[in-house]
């Protein structure tokens with residue numbers, strides 16, 4: 234599959250921000266991203282020995298938490314498009330030999346059907362060219378009865394907070410990004426991608442249309458992030 238225009242510039246963006254990604258994430262989320270990640274992992278209901286796929290794994294922060302949950306008798310695969318992000322992930326995840334990192338595309342996963350107990354995607358759906366296709370791929374590789382968890386940034390609902398959040402993402406994020414990377418563009422893109430990403434109800438409908446059941450959506454931190462959890466029907 235030839236990379237789309239979006240995939241090509243995603244690689245350029247993430248190459249630029251990879252070295253400072255974890256630090257900037259902590260700063261711009263005021264450390265809340267740890268809480269969002271923990272909640273997502275908890276909702277994924279992982280068991281020791283599970284085989285788990287972390288799509289758009291980036292620097293591997295979620296991947297590491299997944300590996301701790303499934304233990305050495307399990308297996309975690311972290312997949313990402315960006316070699317620069319995967320390079321940092323490899324450094325961060327050295328202590329977990331049961332993690333495998335794969336360079337690949339969320340829209341055409343290089344795995345057979347029905348092989349993972351859990352699939353997880355953190356801040357990835359907003360970044361892929363076709364979120365529906367990414368979800369369909371997560372569905373395809375899940376074992377029947379398996380569970381998916383998707384964590385994503387969102388727009389708060391409350392009007393005043395929405396306005397403040399909009400100003401924060403439009404003005405402060407590019408500024409912080411510039412300080413750490415010398416380039417505002419990746420963080421201007423972050424603002425744009427949050428504003429244009431479909432509402433949680435629309436994402437819930439896409440999950441259902443693909444065939445997921447028990448689709449549940451939770452908003453955290455006054456709607457700054459949402460977590461969708463769902464099952465692939467099965468035994």
Ligand SMILES: C[S@@+](CC[C@H](N)C(=O)[O-])C[C@H]1O[C@@H](n2cnc3c(N)ncnc32)[C@H](O)[C@@H]1O
Nearest residue numbers: 247289290291313314315318338339355356360
């Ligand atoms: C915002 S980062 C999220 C990283 C990580 N999940 C986290 O929680 O910090 C988004 C990641 O998605 C990756 N990405 C974007 N498009 C992709 C695609 N089509 N296939 C696989 N990875 C992709 C980027 O390279 C980047 O590492």
